[in-house]
Amino acid sequence: GYVRAVDDVSFYIRRGTTMGLVGESGCGKTTVLSLISRLYDPDSGEILLDGVPIETLDQDTVRGSITVVSQMPYLFNMSIRDNLAVVKKDLTDEEMLNACKTACIHDDIVALPDGYDTVVGEGGVQMSGGQRQRLSLARSLLRESPIIVMDEATSALDNITQSEITRAIEEMRGKHTVIMVAHRLSTVIGCERLFFISQGRVVASGTHQELMEGCDEYRRLYSE
Secondary structure: OOOOOOOOOOOOOOOOOEEEEEOOOOOOHHHHHHHHOOOOOOOOOOOEEOOEEHHHOOHHHHHHHEEEEOOOOOOOOOEHHHHHHOOOOOOOHHHHHHHHHHOOOHHHHHOOOOHHHOEOOHHHOOOOHHHHHHHHHHHHHHHOOOEEEEEOOOOOOOHHHHHHHHHHHHHHEOOEEEEEEOOOHHHOOOOOEEEEEEOOEEEEEEOHHHHHHHOHHHHHHHHO
């Protein structure tokens, strides 16, 4: 036999809301994201996107609807402007600036010697991890995906960068559905709904305050 990575997981996400998946490492958070973005299909149950079973949609439709911002986003060895234009060929300056301001990376870019024309180096080596991540978030916004998934997006970041990404998520509230996985619970406190996962199951859900008051495991994890 085998042990399922996740079992009997059921939840509903309203369009335009921010939700977080939290729990210990290895509890099944990333597996849930992989199923949502259809990296693989479940062996039972179903995932619905706008009421449509996700397995009936082609990959282009799913990928056009969902953008994943990973912990280690890849940037090309070209200018910041060109890295953004990869996802939007007819990118205007106004669109570029708006996306970067929403992603809280604009101020960092204009502080660089060549601004938006700065070449970032292979893999984005000229930028810090937090800057690469926020630039990747701006790229996601330019793709205009209705759903943005952030996988352990701030686990390795310093507190200043973390607060910038938290602020960026606030900027997206109501305009995109944001699904976050984070081990550092301070990142997801502001989410409208949190799902606490333990051993592959959703054991509690609610706001941060509701979970602090009603879920011992969550309170223990947050207090660590």
